[in-house]
Amino acid sequence: MTETPQHHGFGSMRRKEDARFIRGRGTFVDDIKLPGMLHGAILHSPHAHARILSVDTGAAEAHPKVKAVITGEVLAAMGLAWMPTLSGDVQAVLATDKVRFQGQEVAFVIAEDHYSARDAIELINVEYDALPVVSDARTAMDEEAPVIRDDLEGRTDNHIFDWEAGDRARTDEVFAGADVVLSQDMLYPRVHPAPLETCGIVADMDKVTGKLTVWATTQAPHAHRTLYALVTGLPEHKIRVISPDIGGGFGNKVGIYPGYVCSIVGSIVTGKPVKWMEDRSENLMTTSFARDYHMSGSIAATRDGKVLGVRVTTLADHGAFNGTAQPTKFPAGFFHVFTGSYDMQAAHCEVTGVYTNKAPGGVAYACSFRITEAVYLVERLIDLLAAELDVDPAELRLKNLLQPEQFPYTCATGWEYDSGDYATTLRLALDMAGYDALRKEQAEKRARGELMGIGISFFTEAVGAGPRKHMDIMGLGMADGAELRVHPTGKAVLRISVQSQGQGHETTFAQIVAEELGIPADDVEVVHGDTDQTPFGLGTYGSRSTPVSGAATAVVTRKVRERARLVAGAMLEADPGDLEWDAGRWFVRGDRTSGVTIQQIAMAAHGDLELPEGVEGHLDATTVYNPPNLTFPYGAYICVVDVDAGTGKVSVQRFIAVDDCGVRINPMIVEGQVHGGLADGIGMALMQVMAFDEQGNHLGASFMDYLLPTSMECPSWELGATVTPSPHHPLGAKGVGESATVGSPAAVVNAVVDALKPYGVRHADMPLTPANVWRTIQGSPFRTDLAIT
Amino acid sequence: MKITVTVNGQDHERDVEPRLLLVHFLRDDLGLTGTHWGCDTSNCGVCAVWLDDVPVKSCTVLAVMADGKTVRTVEDLERDGELDPVQKGFSECHGLQCGFCTPGMLMTSRWLLDTNPDPSDEEIRVAISGQLCRCTGYENIVRSVRWAAEHPAVQNTSEPDVTV
Ligand code: FES
Ligand code: FES
Numbered sequence: 001m002t003e004t005p006q007h008h009g010f011g012s013m014r015r016k017e018d019a020r021f022i023r024g025r026g027t028f029v030d031d032i033k034l035p036g037m038l039h040g041a042i043l044h045s046p047h048a049h050a051r052i053l054s055v056d057t058g059a060a061e062a063h064p065k066v067k068a069v070i071t072g073e074v075l076a077a078m079g080l081a082w083m084p085t086l087s088g089d090v091q092a093v094l095a096t097d098k099v100r101f102q103g104q105e106v107a108f109v110i111a112e113d114h115y116s117a118r119d120a121i122e123l124i125n126v127e128y129d130a131l132p133v134v135s136d137a138r139t140a141m142d143e144e145a146p147v148i149r150d151d152l153e154g155r156t157d158n159h160i161f162d163w164e165a166g167d168r169a170r171t172d173e174v175f176a177g178a179d180v181v182l183s184q185d186m187l188y189p190r191v192h193p194a195p196l197e198t199c200g201i202v203a204d205m206d207k208v209t210g211k212l213t214v215w216a217t218t219q220a221p222h223a224h225r226t227l228y229a230l231v232t233g234l235p236e237h238k239i240r241v242i243s244p245d246i247g248g249g250f251g252n253k254v255g256i257y258p259g260y261v262c263s264i265v266g267s268i269v270t271g272k273p274v275k276w277m278e279d280r281s282e283n284l285m286t287t288s289f290a291r292d293y294h295m296s297g298s299i300a301a302t303r304d305g306k307v308l309g310v311r312v313t314t315l316a317d318h319g320a321f322n323g324t325a326q327p328t329k330f331p332a333g334f335f336h337v338f339t340g341s342y343d344m345q346a347a348h349c350e351v352t353g354v355y356t357n358k359a360p361g362g363v364a365y366a367c368s369f370r371i372t373e374a375v376y377l378v379e380r381l382i383d384l385l386a387a388e389l390d391v392d393p394a395e396l397r398l399k400n401l402l403q404p405e406q407f408p409y410t411c412a413t414g415w416e417y418d419s420g421d422y423a424t425t426l427r428l429a430l431d432m433a434g435y436d437a438l439r440k441e442q443a444e445k446r447a448r449g450e451l452m453g454i455g456i457s458f459f460t461e462a463v464g465a466g467p468r469k470h471m472d473i474m475g476l477g478m479a480d481g482a483e484l485r486v487h488p489t490g491k492a493v494l495r496i497s498v499q500s501q502g503q504g505h506e507t508t509f510a511q512i513v514a515e516e517l518g519i520p521a522d523d524v525e526v527v528h529g530d531t532d533q534t535p536f537g538l539g540t541y542g543s544r545s546t547p548v549s550g551a552a553t554a555v556v557t558r559k560v561r562e563r564a565r566l567v568a569g570a571m572l573e574a575d576p577g578d579l580e581w582d583a584g585r586w587f588v589r590g591d592r593t594s595g596v597t598i599q600q601i602a603m604a605a606h607g608d609l610e611l612p613e614g615v616e617g618h619l620d621a622t623t624v625y626n627p628p629n630l631t632f633p634y635g636a637y638i639c640v641v642d643v644d645a646g647t648g649k650v651s652v653q654r655f656i657a658v659d660d661c662g663v664r665i666n667p668m669i670v671e672g673q674v675h676g677g678l679a680d681g682i683g684m685a686l687m688q689v690m691a692f693d694e695q696g697n698h699l700g701a702s703f704m705d706y707l708l709p710t711s712m713e714c715p716s717w718e719l720g721a722t723v724t725p726s727p728h729h730p731l732g733a734k735g736v737g738e739s740a741t742v743g744s745p746a747a748v749v750n751a752v753v754d755a756l757k758p759y760g761v762r763h764a765d766m767p768l769t770p771a772n773v774w775r776t777i778q779g780s781p782f783r784t785d786l787a788i789t
Numbered sequence: 790m791k792i793t794v795t796v797n798g799q800d801h802e803r804d805v806e807p808r809l810l811l812v813h814f815l816r817d818d819l820g821l822t823g824t825h826w827g828c829d830t831s832n833c834g835v836c837a838v839w840l841d842d843v844p845v846k847s848c849t850v851l852a853v854m855a856d857g858k859t860v861r862t863v864e865d866l867e868r869d870g871e872l873d874p875v876q877k878g879f880s881e882c883h884g885l886q887c888g889f890c891t892p893g894m895l896m897t898s899r900w901l902l903d904t905n906p907d908p909s910d911e912e913i914r915v916a917i918s919g920q921l922c923r924c925t926g927y928e929n930i931v932r933s934v935r936w937a938a939e940h941p942a943v944q945n946t947s948e949p950d951v952t953v
Contacts, residue, residue, distance in 0.1 A: 014880055014881065014883075015880070015883070017888070018879070018880040018885060018888075019880075020888075021885055021888030021891050022866075022872070022876040022877075022879050022880055022885070022888075022891060022895065023823070023863070023864070023866075023867055023872075023876070024821075024822070024823020024824070024862065024863035024864050024891075024892045025823065026823075026888050026889075027822075028822075028825070028889065030816075030822075030825075030826070031816075031822035033817075033820075113817075115806070115808070115809075193923075194923065195887070195889075195923055196825075196827045196833055196835055196887070196889045196890055196921060196922070196923050197825070197827065197887070197889045198827070245887075245888065246887060247825070247827075247887045247888070247889030248886075248887040248889060248923045248924055250923070279829050280827065280828040280829045280830070280833075281829055501887055502886035502887030502888065502889075502924045503886070504886065668883050669883070671883075672883045672886055672924075672925060672929060673886075674926075675925055675926030675927075675928045675929060676886065676923065676924045676925055676926045677926075678926050679923075679925075679926035679927065680923075702828070702829055702830045702832075703828045703829075703830050703832035703833060703921075704830045704832065708921050708923070710917075710918050710919075710920075710921060710927075711913075711914040711915075711917050711918050711927040711930070711931070712914060712915070712918045714926055714927050714928070716910070716928060716931075717926060717928050
């Protein structure tokens with residue numbers, strides 16, 4: 001076997017995982033059926049805020065198919081009525097004293113089948129004493145507001161935290177000296193990621209071995225295992241978390257939900273496996289929402305359009321329990337990267353978090369730790385400035401974008417951007433759009449009284465959390481492991497700590513090994529989503545898989561390659577230092593005919609070759625990657641809309657998206673990620689909102705009311721790419737999963753506001769539904785987060 | 790109630806509760822888990838199957854309503870080891886990511902191509918407009934169906950390859 005192995009590395013390659021999904025042979029949590037398995041169902045509170053007077057489970061327990069009913073009291077006796085949140089707060093697993101949001105979990109029924117479990121839920125009688133409700137974050141700190149978290153010792157109001165970043169004094173100074181200062185209140189409404197697969201679990205406690213196995217819809221199986229150990233007191237090596245095929249996550253499947261804990265307790269109590277799957281209303285009403293940021297932003301600039309600074313005060317609605325999943329040091333996530341893509345002298349950001357009678361959560365939905373809010377804020381402010389100065393928004397951006405020679409660039413709030421060539425990316429997008437022609441078309445349409453809008457957004461993301469010394473979640477450093485085994489025949493198994501929810505890890509990560517080891521991607525099996533089978537790591541969210549785990553994979557593959565060099569030296573009787581690597585083989589420098597392939601080396605390492613020093617008998621290696629910095633992907637998006645002045649209906653005609661996410665491992669997968677994010681952006685900008693009425697009733701509790709974009713609302717996306725490698729990532733890659741979700745809403749809103757210019761409209765809050773647009777045209781926009789009045 | 794349903798060419802006789810949904814009958818009673826469930830309100834379409842050769846949302850049909858009828862699910866698209874062109878199309882054109890909406894999308898696509906072998910992009914969009922996908926932004930689903938329309942009788946999917 002002397003032929004050079006084929007070089008199979010980066011490039012668009014069909015996905016390995018497709019084979020099972022196109023046959024309907026994926027294994028999602030709800031597909032798991034264990035012998036004797038029981039089914040759980042949750043009773044939820046109809047009230048947003050009420051004291052619980054009594055819970056009568058007698059009739060439910062008498063149901064012939066019911067095996068157990070678990071209440072808050074039952075859990076309290078086990079010390080499990082409350083669980084820690086990801087932000088140092090506690091959350092009720094099942095309510096004991098009060099319910100604090102509509103849909104809060106009150107009791108858990110376990111029955112032989114899920115129809116019976118649901119029947120039995122109806123038999124539970126709970127007596128409530130309704131309390132005044134805080135459903136509007138802006139009233140949460142009012143004197144007369146009821147105290148939601150009276151469970152917390154000494155708590156007399158609904159305040160959670162105040163946090164700031166940047167330099168207030170310097171920002172004041174810059175604003176005082178500016179020719180132009182503009183301010184705008186903006187709401188980034190509460191939305192929900194709504195993956196098509198809801199959240200669920202199968203918990204199986206084996207009383208004989210003492211081992212708990214859970215199959216769960218989790219984006220972070222290792223972190224979940226550690227948290228289960230800490231919460232329940234079970235020894236960590238006796239917990240195995242398996243995250244099988246996951247039907248979309250988008251941040252919704254990061255947290256630990258009461259149903260998970262109840263199912264685990266249920267399995268311990270009944271001695272049987274217990275399955276619990278949410279229905280859609282449960283998913284929308286109780287699990288991690290996103291955004292809910294009330295922002296008052298300002299921008300300062302010179303008369304000739306040089307942006308000098310930005311500032312913002314933000315009221316953050318965190319719901320009834322502070323369950324936001326952020327790195328510990330950053331209660332507002334990475335929101336303070338809100339200077340965006342522009343060179344600014346100063347910036348200051350203040351965030352106040354409050355409790356309301358709404359579901360907990362707080363960071364979810366492809367937002368890169370609140371960069372969605374940051375990008376939306378700055379991109380709206382830039383457009384407001386362009387309108388005020390009467391300059392073209394593209395021109396204003398080009399004037400202020402960071403220049404390539406400014407990188408690495410430290411922004412006014414301290415982030416160090418790794419690399420970028422922003423103007424090139426924006427120019428490409430403008431070219432693809434035919435920007436000048438579009439503006440001409442717009443002018444003609446305006447002359448005819450038609451409403452057409454063109455919106456631009458230029459975003460910079462910060463992904464790949466994160467450097468250990470700055471970032472942890474509940475004390476767990478945000479690093480990821482990788483382990484690579486090379487079998488004697490040169491086929492490899494890669495084990496990674498991140499978990500795919502559709503991103504295609506089984507393909508992309510095999511391609512990284514292929515690229516670095518010179519074997520076909522088909523020869524690499526990727527194992528993920530099982531804590532007994534993979535090294536520790538924090539999981540897939542915040543676009544961190546490629547930046548962190550992708551780097552780990554490159555590093556571990558290079559370790560294997562270096563070990564292979566030693567073995568090759570012994571095989572070729574040459575000094576390893578004299579060997580050169582090319583496409584899957586080591587050869588003596590200058591003599592390409594002399595080489596040995598990685599397959600030959602693998603066989604020799606397992607065979608009778610006298611092994612050189614430093615090689616114990618195989619090529620396998622492990623690593624943990626602790627990123628030195630975040631990576632900073634970016635992009636230029638242009639949205640073209642038509643608005644019907646009579647109905648307020650917005651139609652997206654075109655969407656041009658040029659992304660620079662560094663080196664693309666599988667461009668087809670990258671583009672797919674962007675497509676999905678763009679659809680999300682259109683959904684959030686035009687349709688999706690979780691509004692509440694005064695009693696705290698959830699007005700978006702089903703897909704009838706919480707509207708998601710279909711094939712009819714989405715245009716045919718027009719994508720482009722520039723490639724500016726990350727200087728510190730071993731592959732030059734940056735991560736892309738959330739770029740489009742982060743960058744696109746601002747482009748859509750800017751386009752609609754641009755369309756409404758003839759009416760003197762400066763701003764309108766998302767979602768720009770026909771009703772909202774129509775009312776905006778009439779000059780009386782409404783609060784999109786409250787019941788329409 | 791006793792019912793007999795022909796699913797993927799095979800008769801299944803079962804005694805079921807009148808309220809049992811077809812989606813649960815397929816998944817829980819017959820173990821055909823390729824058909825998924827995703828909402829309470831007939832909006833998402835991940836449950837789409839054929840009932841007497843027409844796509845329906847199986848969460849909106851009672852199992853007893855399928856008595857004496859034929860049902861076709863995603864598990865029946867591949868015949869004699871040969872993938873249906875729509876299955877190949879979705880893989881060729883990256884028409885799926887998490888794969889949760891895929892079975893429903895495939896069943897609607899197959900029906901569309903049977904009734905309209907050369908649909909326009911707009912016709913494809915209309916055909917899948919009752920089904921949600923949270924991952925793909927629909928673009929590659931449209932391309933996948935187009936691919937299937939253009940490759941009605943492609944033999945054998947080749948191994949994954951690289952086109953750089
Ligand atoms: S499950 Fe959503 S439409 Fe059938
Ligand atoms: S591929 Fe995930 S929902 Fe369509």
